[in-house]
Amino acid sequence: MGRIFCIMGKSSSGKDTIFKILLQRKDINVKRIVSYTTRPQRSHEKPGDEYNFVTIEEKDRLLAEGKVIELRKYDTVHGPWFYFTVDDESVDLSQDDYLMIGTVESFVKIRDYYGADKVLPIYIEVDDGIRLSRALERERSQEHPKYEEMCRRFLADQQDFSEENLKKANITNVFNNNEDSAITSDNIAAFINGK
Known part of the structure; x- marks a missing residue:
């Protein structure tokens, strides 16, 4: 029986880096689930890699077809951005x-959709000061930095990933990523392999 490992963490915790490292490892055999979003594509992103980038109209069509498992709306300084998971028949x-990246909210809905025995959480934890430095560095590298949105996300994550929300969702698999994503990835791979 297959499982879905859902990586979660606050912004700039290293989720994307760890996700990519895990997908390249030969000692675990996982396929990716790519989420959907209506947010603008960043300069370094490729469609179908981190996200499937879609229009609002495409999101509405998928909703009408009953294919959306979970949907989150973020009221950003640039307008509403939607992130969502679609049952697009790519999961067997x-x-x-x-392996997928999500939030506490998306994890709970995906767990409820597929079953608690099939969906396992992986929470990436990073010191807030380190996260803020990483976020600022990433934003500076963008062609059109969105500092205001970066700050909004940083503050919103304090609520979204509060101890209360993690406990309520029964998220106990916590991996610290303050220093080295390769070491963190080793620890997560051992968890996936049941070691």
Whole structure:
């Protein structure tokens, strides 16, 4: 029976880096689940890699077709951005294990959709000062930095990933990523392999 491992963490905790490292490892065999978003694509992103980038109209069509498992709306300084997971028939839990990136809210809805025995949380924890430095560095590298949105996300994460929300969602698999994403990835790979 396949499982879905859902990586979560506050912004700039290293989720994307760890996600990519884990997908390249030979000692675990996981496929990716790519979420959907209506937010603008960043300069370094490729469609279908970090996200499937869609229009509001495409999001509405998928909703109308009943294919959306979970949907989150963020009222950003640039207008509403939607992030969501779609049952696009790319997941076959009778054959494979999967890896995805999500939030506490999306994890709970995906767990409820596929079953608690099939969806396991992986929470990436990083010191807030380190996260803020990473976020600022990432934003500076963008062609059109969005500092105001970076600050909004940083503050919103304090609520979204509060101890209360983590406890309520029964998220106990916590991995610290203050220093080295390669070491963190080793620890997560051992967890995936059940070691």
